[in-house]
Amino acid sequence: MGFDKLLEGVLKLKVIIRAKTGLHIGGAKENVEIGGIDNIVEKLKVFFTAEKVNGKDKFLDVPYIPGSSLKGKMRSLLEWIEKPQYSDTNNFDNTKPVALAPRKEDKRGQPCGCGKCKICKLFGAHQAQGQEPVRLRFDDFYPTCDTIKLWENTLDSGYVEIKVENMINRIKGVAENPRHTERVIAGSEFEGYITLRIFEGDNLDQFLETLKTGFEMLEDDYLGGSGSRGYGRVEIKLVEYEYKKIDNGKYVNASEDSEIKKALKGVFPELVNEGEVQNAQAL
Numbered sequence: 001m002g003f004d005k006l007l008e009g010v011l012k013l014k015v016i017i018r019a020k021t022g023l024h025i026g027g028a029k030e031n032v033e034i035g036g037i038d039n040i041v042e043k044l045k046v047f048f049t050a051e052k053v054n055g056k057d058k059f060l061d062v063p064y065i066p067g068s069s070l071k072g073k074m075r076s077l078l079e080w081i082e083k084p085q086y087s088d089t090n091n092f093d094n095t096k097p098v099a100l101a102p103r104k105e106d107k108r109g110q111p112c113g114c115g116k117c118k119i120c121k122l123f124g125a126h127q128a129q130g131q132e133p134v135r136l137r138f139d140d141f142y143p144t145c146d147t148i149k150l151w152e153n154t155l156d157s158g159y160v161e162i163k164v165e166n167m168i169n170r171i172k173g174v175a176e177n178p179r180h181t182e183r184v185i186a187g188s189e190f191e192g193y194i195t196l197r198i199f200e201g202d203n204l205d206q207f208l209e210t211l212k213t214g215f216e217m218l219e220d221d222y223l224g225g226s227g228s229r230g231y232g233r234v235e236i237k238l239v240e241y242e243y244k245k246i247d248n249g250k251y252v253n254a255s256e257d258s259e260i261k262k263a264l265k266g267v268f269p270e271l272v273n274e275g276e277v278q279n280a281q282a283l
């Protein structure tokens with residue numbers, strides 16, 4: 001039995017992630033020289049146009065937030081609270097809410113693969129491709145132009161700070177083996193899109209609520225590495241949305257669609273202008 005629902009529409013949410021503390025999303029390991037950096041930050045070349053960055057078109061090797069990092073983190077947080085729909089062969093009591101504990105279906109901490117729960121619909125069923133289309137897509141998040149200017153004005157070289165951390169020798173009571181870790185500085189902002197595909201029969205309110213919960217959990221947790229040592233506290237801001245729907249076989253902009261506005265207003269009111277919604281409903 002395959003998936004036979006039609007696509008109804010695509011909702012794009014423009015999101016800004018602001019680092020409240022130093023952020024370290026690790027890049028590929030480099031050969032560490034003596035006195036070199038032990039932990040580098042993931043970077044890539046991004047093209048910026050002249051009017052945006054200091055008067056010149058240029059490629060910059062900037063830190064970014066890979067969509068995979070954001071997706072993986074939100075999924076893992078949500079799996080602490082969401083209840084999967086187990087298959088018949090699983091005798092876990094599905095009628096009782098699951099407290100803050102790992103799912104019993106987890107195999108050695110792997111993601112849910114039931115293919116039926118909200119998490120599997122939104123993020124994809126682990127190791128069970130093709131049961132349902134994955135609803136959510138996470139872009140890579142690139143630094144805003146203001147953030148690049150902040151880096152250029154604040155940092156001596158490159159676009160990261162170097163944090164030195166020592167290990168304390170328990171017997172001598174002195175710091176040893178300093179390690180050098182690159183971090184994106186607090187106050188940096190990254191922007192990108194999270195896209196939600198909506199199919200016939202999907203519960204949009206439920207999907208949006210789950211996404212919101214994921215954002216809230218992420219804000220109280222951390223992104224990237226060394227979260228137990230204060231790294232990676234982030235704030236998530238939704239700034240814009242765009243909705244396109246399938247209308248008589250055409251893919252058309254429908255951001256003013258009253259159903260979409262109503263759903264968004266209930267969960268992410270910051271995206272919807274109060275007056276506009278009332279007008280839409282009056283029509």
Ligand SMILES: [Zn+2]
Nearest residue numbers: 112114117120
């Ligand atoms: Zn599942």
